[in-house]
Amino acid sequence: MPIAIRATEEAIIRLLRAGHPLPGDVVNRELETRLPVFQSVEAVPVKNYGLEGTSRIVVARGRKDVWFVDIKRRSAKVTAKDGEAFIDMRDKLQSRYPGQKVTGWLVTTADVDDKAKTLINAKECFATAGAAKR
Numbered sequence: 001m002p003i004a005i006r007a008t009e010e011a012i013i014r015l016l017r018a019g020h021p022l023p024g025d026v027v028n029r030e031l032e033t034r035l036p037v038f039q040s041v042e043a044v045p046v047k048n049y050g051l052e053g054t055s056r057i058v059v060a061r062g063r064k065d066v067w068f069v070d071i072k073r074r075s076a077k078v079t080a081k082d083g084e085a086f087i088d089m090r091d092k093l094q095s096r097y098p099g100q101k102v103t104g105w106l107v108t109t110a111d112v113d114d115k116a117k118t119l120i121n122a123k124e125c126f127a128t129a130g131a132a133k134r
Contacts, residue, residue, distance in 0.1 A: 007109050007131040009043040009058055012069050016041045016060045027105070027126040028117065036065040049096060051089060059093075066097045072108040073133060083116030087123050107131050 005015075005026055021032040038060040046053045058069040070086055072078060083106075090104040104125040106112070112120075112129045120127045 005107060005128050005131040007071050007073050007107055007133055009056065009071065012058045012071065012107065013041050013043065016058070016067065016069070022126075026128055028121070028128070029126075033126070036062045036067075038062045038065075038067070046089070049089075049093060051092060057089075061097075062100075064100055066093065066100045066102045067105060068093055068102070069105045069107055072106065072110065074108070074110050077110050078106065078108050078112040078116050078127070078129070080113055080115035080119065083113070083119040086116075087119055087125070090123060090125060109133050 016035065016038060019035050019037060021034045023032050024030050027033050039062055041058065041060040043056045043058050045056050058071070060067040068090070070089065072082070086104060086106050090102055094102040104120070104123070106120060106125070106127040108129055109131050110129065112127045117127055
């Protein structure tokens with residue numbers, strides 16, 4: 001059953017709570033990605049994590065894993081600079097949760113530049129382009 005990824009906080013929260021594996025075509029991988037079991041999934045302002053900006057991210061915390069989802073709703077392509085900012089956010093969250101593995105997932109309604117994909121994949125994070133706006 002194909003999963004349609006929607007670029008809304010509510011849809012991402014429901015998806016992470018359900019815990020179904022993410023198909024490979026959704027996260028740019030050969031195989032599906034199994035989600036860990038999360039104790040809490042919530043949308044929080046990035047300022048709560050000492051990051052600049054007024055946006056919010058979805059943070060899912062489990063015993064061994066922490067996932068965060070950065071949602072970019074826009075028409076302009078996600079550039080390498082955006083990819084670097086995403087990885088910087090992941091690194092800051094990793095320093096906040098030293099005993100857990102932090103995985104980032106960038107969900108965008110636009111396309112993702114190849115350099116940005118390479119940066120994100122190098123840190124074992126995920127990027128989903130072309131998500132539905134609703």
